[in-house]
Amino acid sequence: MAAGPAVVDTVNHMDVVDDDEDLYGPSTDAEKLAANGTTNGITDSVRKRVVVHMSICDAIPAHGPISDMAFGIARNGDRQVPELMAATGSGHLGGFHLFQRDMPTRSKRKLHAIGGGRGMWSLPIRQSVKSNGGTFDKPTNPLRGEFDTVIISTDANPSPGLSRIAKRSSQSDITITTRIPGVTLGAAPFFQGTAILHVMFNVTNVIRVLEPDGTERQSIKDLDGSTPRPRIKSCSICDPFILIIREDDTIGLFIGEIERGKIRRKDMSPMGDKTSRYLAGYFYTDTSGLFQPFLNEEVPAETPTSTLQGAMNAGSRSQWLVLVRPQGVVELWTLPKLSLAFSTTLLATLDPVITDSLEPPALSLPQDPPRKPQELDIEQIVIAPLGESQPHPHLIASVFLRSGLLAIYEAVATAPPAEPLPSTRSSTLLVKFIKVVSRAFDIQHTEEEQRSVLAEQKRISRLLLPFVTSPAPGQTYAGVFFTGDRPCWIVSTDKGGVRVFPSGHNVVHAFTTCSLWESRGDFLLYSDEGPSLVEWMPGVLLDAHLPARSIPRSRPYSNIVFDASTSLVVAASSFMNRFASYDEDGNIVWEPDSPNISFPQCETSTLELISPDGWITMDGFEFAANEVVNCVVSVPLETMSTESGMKDFIAVGTTTNRGEDLAVKGAVYIFEIVEVVPDASTNIKRWWRLKLLCRDEAKGPVTFLCGMNGYLVSSMGQKIFVRAFDLDERLVGVAFLDVGVYVTSLRAVKNLLVIGDAVKSVWFVAFQEDPYKLVILGKDPHRCCVTRADLFFADGHVSLVTCDEEGIVRIYVYDPHDPESKSGQHLLCRTEFHGQTEYRSSLLVARRPKNGDPEIPQARLVCGSVDGSLTNLTYVDENAYKRLHLLQGQLIRTVQHVAALNPKAFRMVRNEYVSRPLSKGILDGNLLATFEELPIARQHEVTRQIGTDRATVLKDWVSLVGAW
Numbered sequence: 001m002a003a004g005p006a007v008v009d010t011v012n013h014m015d016v017v018d019d020d021e022d023l024y025g026p027s028t029d030a031e032k033l034a035a036n037g038t039t040n041g042i043t044d045s046v047r048k049r050v051v052v053h054m055s056i057c058d059a060i061p062a063h064g065p066i067s068d069m070a071f072g073i074a075r076n077g078d079r080q081v082p083e084l085m086a087a088t089g090s091g092h093l094g095g096f097h098l099f100q101r102d103m104p105t106r107s108k109r110k111l112h113a114i115g116g117g118r119g120m121w122s123l124p125i126r127q128s129v130k131s132n133g134g135t136f137d138k139p140t141n142p143l144r145g146e147f148d149t150v151i152i153s154t155d156a157n158p159s160p161g162l163s164r165i166a167k168r169s170s171q172s173d174i175t176i177t178t179r180i181p182g183v184t185l186g187a188a189p190f191f192q193g194t195a196i197l198h199v200m201f202n203v204t205n206v207i208r209v210l211e212p213d214g215t216e217r218q219s220i221k222d223l224d225g226s227t228p229r230p231r232i233k234s235c236s237i238c239d240p241f242i243l244i245i246r247e248d249d250t251i252g253l254f255i256g257e258i259e260r261g262k263i264r265r266k267d268m269s270p271m272g273d274k275t276s277r278y279l280a281g282y283f284y285t286d287t288s289g290l291f292q293p294f295l296n297e298e299v300p301a302e303t304p305t306s307t308l309q310g311a312m313n314a315g316s317r318s319q320w321l322v323l324v325r326p327q328g329v330v331e332l333w334t335l336p337k338l339s340l341a342f343s344t345t346l347l348a349t350l351d352p353v354i355t356d357s358l359e360p361p362a363l364s365l366p367q368d369p370p371r372k373p374q375e376l377d378i379e380q381i382v383i384a385p386l387g388e389s390q391p392h393p394h395l396i397a398s399v400f401l402r403s404g405l406l407a408i409y410e411a412v413a414t415a416p417p418a419e420p421l422p423s424t425r426s427s428t429l430l431v432k433f434i435k436v437v438s439r440a441f442d443i444q445h446t447e448e449e450q451r452s453v454l455a456e457q458k459r460i461s462r463l464l465l466p467f468v469t470s471p472a473p474g475q476t477y478a479g480v481f482f483t484g485d486r487p488c489w490i491v492s493t494d495k496g497g498v499r500v501f502p503s504g505h506n507v508v509h510a511f512t513t514c515s516l517w518e519s520r521g522d523f524l525l526y527s528d529e530g531p532s533l534v535e536w537m538p539g540v541l542l543d544a545h546l547p548a549r550s551i552p553r554s555r556p557y558s559n560i561v562f563d564a565s566t567s568l569v570v571a572a573s574s575f576m577n578r579f580a581s582y583d584e585d586g587n588i589v590w591e592p593d594s595p596n597i598s599f600p601q602c603e604t605s606t607l608e609l610i611s612p613d614g615w616i617t618m619d620g621f622e623f624a625a626n627e628v629v630n631c632v633v634s635v636p637l638e639t640m641s642t643e644s645g646m647k648d649f650i651a652v653g654t655t656t657n658r659g660e661d662l663a664v665k666g667a668v669y670i671f672e673i674v675e676v677v678p679d680a681s682t683n684i685k686r687w688w689r690l691k692l693l694c695r696d697e698a699k700g701p702v703t704f705l706c707g708m709n710g711y712l713v714s715s716m717g718q719k720i721f722v723r724a725f726d727l728d729e730r731l732v733g734v735a736f737l738d739v740g741v742y743v744t745s746l747r748a749v750k751n752l753l754v755i756g757d758a759v760k761s762v763w764f765v766a767f768q769e770d771p772y773k774l775v776i777l778g779k780d781p782h783r784c785c786v787t788r789a790d791l792f793f794a795d796g797h798v799s800l801v802t803c804d805e806e807g808i809v810r811i812y813v814y815d816p817h818d819p820e821s822k823s824g825q826h827l828l829c830r831t832e833f834h835g836q837t838e839y840r841s842s843l844l845v846a847r848r849p850k851n852g853d854p855e856i857p858q859a860r861l862v863c864g865s866v867d868g869s870l871t872n873l874t875y876v877d878e879n880a881y882k883r884l885h886l887l888q889g890q891l892i893r894t895v896q897h898v899a900a901l902n903p904k905a906f907r908m909v910r911n912e913y914v915s916r917p918l919s920k921g922i923l924d925g926n927l928l929a930t931f932e933e934l935p936i937a938r939q940h941e942v943t944r945q946i947g948t949d950r951a952t953v954l955k956d957w958v959s960l961v962g963a964w
């Protein structure tokens with residue numbers, strides 16, 4: 001839940017008149033409390049009671065413990081995506097949380113007519129107001145401005161490119177009003193939104209000013225005398241300034257004159273001569289007041305220059321130009337008077353804190369021969385506000401030409417320098433940048449840049465594009481979208497900080513916000529599916545590492561299952577009910593003796609059939625007042641009602657509490673989900689019910705169920721039963737096995753069964769059908785309370801993964817050839833890893849790495865813990881494991897420990913049966929993730945000590961990260 005600012009309750013108190021206050025002044029509340037109700041040592045005869053009123057000041061959203069999990073299929077518009085459904089919370093805060101790996105978006109409409117494979121811009125343009133021969137308008141707040149009226153799109157095909165100007169028709173469709181040959185490189189509203197600034201390439205570079213209807217007002221060709229300059233590779237537009245960066249790394253700067261309604265070139269002599277080279281540049285408009293310059297008093301003040309637009313917006317904002325030189329120097333220049341205010345070389349190495357070096361403008365290096373792209377070149381740099389209610393400026397620096405790194409810095413105010421500024425600097429910016437997020441992407445690059453037409457059409461643009469969206473009334477997010485073959489959303493929330501979420505597309509070529517259809521939450525995307533208008537799914541929480549939706553149900557749920565055949569959810573809820581004990585004949589054993597004595601309370605359960613579309617409960621099944629559901633599973637069993645002979649049924653295992661004098665019993669229920677005629681008043685096309693097919697009583701509690709080769713495996717007390725579903729009406733036992741004390745987990749793959757016990761650890765069992773028999777392959781000889789046991793497949797081998805009540809994760813192997821296993825009778829514990837919290841729910845999913853065999857997937861284990869955390873156990877290739885294991889050792893010795901706690905000792909498990917801890921086998925992902933946050937120099941130093949390079953280690957790490 002998101003709580004707004006709270007107000008402390010105020011209560012009117014009676015004023016107590018005291019002579020001492022007249023003599024010595026009013027006393028504070030602390031003095032009154034310290035006197036303990038006395039004045040001048042004399043006890044007041046009137047006893048007073050202090051009433052403290054408490055109110056909620058703030059809250060952090062959380063979902064609480066995870067009771068059970070299931071993978072389902074969510075429908076984001078027309079797209080079906082996997083969704084992790086978790087039963088979370090307790091008491092009246094119980095419900096469901098739905099996690100998705102990527103940012104959940106849905107398509108509202110397809111816009112194939114406008115194209116836009118090379119770029120799209122949706123602009124709010126309005127008619128200008130003319131006065132005294134000039135055109136201007138009153139400035140507007142960009143968050144409350146008018147809706148967009150124009151969409152400009154561009155494509156590289158047909159050569160040399162094609163640009164379109166489109167508007168919304170009266171039928172709410174798109175109408176293309178103008179087609180222009182050439183590729184658009186940038187477009188933005190200009191002259192207070194009364195004109196369009198259009199940067200394009202058609203044989204030569206052209207900077208144009210367009211009227212709102214698309215007609216040309218002014219055109220400036222980018223020429224050096226009569227010779228065309230190199231092609232523009234990028235541009236930045238911020239009214240009234242235009243920056244272009246050419247392919248030879250030279251720049252051009254233009255400024256608009258709102259009095260004339262035209263643009264002109266701006267003098268760039270303070271930035272150096274024409275030989276100056278720049279890799280990237282961006283304009284930033286500061287509306288927060290954070291960017292404050294500190295002037296050098298020893299340098300004579302220069303004559304201030306301004307524009308009419310700057311005078312109109314004086315005091316409300318300041319404009320800045322950030323530039324990146326080829327040698328890695330990042331500079332911030334003031335506008336409109338170009339003076340250097342910030343310079344640093346630390347951004348190219350991704351240092352944790354970036355401050356002003358107080359250096360003069362850097363000199364460009366000779367460009368003969370032409371400079372080739374380097375590994376740590378900064379291709380994109382953006383200063384943009386990120387946040388929810390109060391956006392703060394963040395410096396987004398992307399270094400991804402060769403290394404694929406994305407770094408996000410937060411701007412923080414700093415104190416004025418104690419030492420005087422050097423004479424070469426007229427001012428400094430009282431801001432420092434602190435790194436908050438660092439991400440690595442595996443991006444492939446060709447060795448040499450290709451200049452053919454086909455290569456230009458296949459080129460993928462990786463751009464950082466700021467946006468402001470309002471997905472719901474009263475809710476606004478400011479963020480950045482990263483286009484390319486690793487598209488992602490960069491957002492920040494009040495409670496969660498900066499987050500980076502994948503978009504879920506294979507590639508995104510173009511992106512822009514679009515309010516053409518009068519919605520502040522729409523985006524235009526050109527992805528691998530073509531151009532489309534999309535929006536975020538409603539109700540998405542972005543505070544955690546995964547996008548999630550909360551479904552409050554006001555009651556806790558112990559189990560959840562997704563039925564794939566009907567796309568419905570079956571969940572078991574629990575609540576407190578009156579408990580009454582009955583004997584074998586059904587007579588009540590005890591009743592209250594007097595009216596002031598009531599029946600005790602006990603937990604009971606109900607089964608609910610829920611539709612994920614609106615989370616409506618379609619049907620339910622109430623169990624006895626003292627019957628509790630232990631497990632709910634969807635199992636394929638043999639049936640005669642289908643052609644294949646198999647069908648998914650819902651199996652439920654319960655426990656019946658009968659008091660302290662009678663033994664506990666249990667039962668197995670088999671339900672079928674059947675379709676019935678829907679009620680006409682519900683406006684729902686299809687309706688489903690739960691049909692009870694079988695109820696099989698047991699002499700003990702049925703603690704766990706699972707399916708195995710068309711049979712149902714159930715635990716009853718100290719026994720395991722394998723049963724067949726006969727004639728869709730009864731369960732027939734075919735095999736059984738005496739196991740431990742209390743079965744806590746059952747997992748089956750094909751004919752292999754893993755049994756977890758509360759006392760006797762884990763058993764590995766095989767099932768044969770001719771004759772029917774359960775055969776013990778091996779078991780753990782040591783005692784341990786196992787809460788969950790799973791089979792884990794990777795690289796052609798199988799392992800057993802368990803978790804105990806202390807949160808210790810162990811990996812066992814079955815190796816009858818090892819002498820220590822005693823011909824396979826004992827399972828061999830290879831690894832112990834302290835997870836610090838137990839998990840009672842886990843899901844095994846298939847993972848197909850890019851360079852692996854697609855037909856034989858690897859396993860990935862997703863675990864939900866009782867503290868609400870989600871963890872992944874992923875297989876690591878042997879060569880990558882050796883490198884990452886050495887890296888982990890280096891990080892333990894070099895990275896500062898959290899709260900002075902050693903990561904190695906934190907994960908180490910004390911074992912009385914071995915001489916050395918079994919710490920090898922599982923890598924600490926949280927520790928390895930800190931490698932991304934290190935500066936590049938530290939990354940080189942750490943990897944050099946283990947005999948490898950940082951690029952290889954980052955590639956190993958990037959191949960492992962991901963939710964599932």
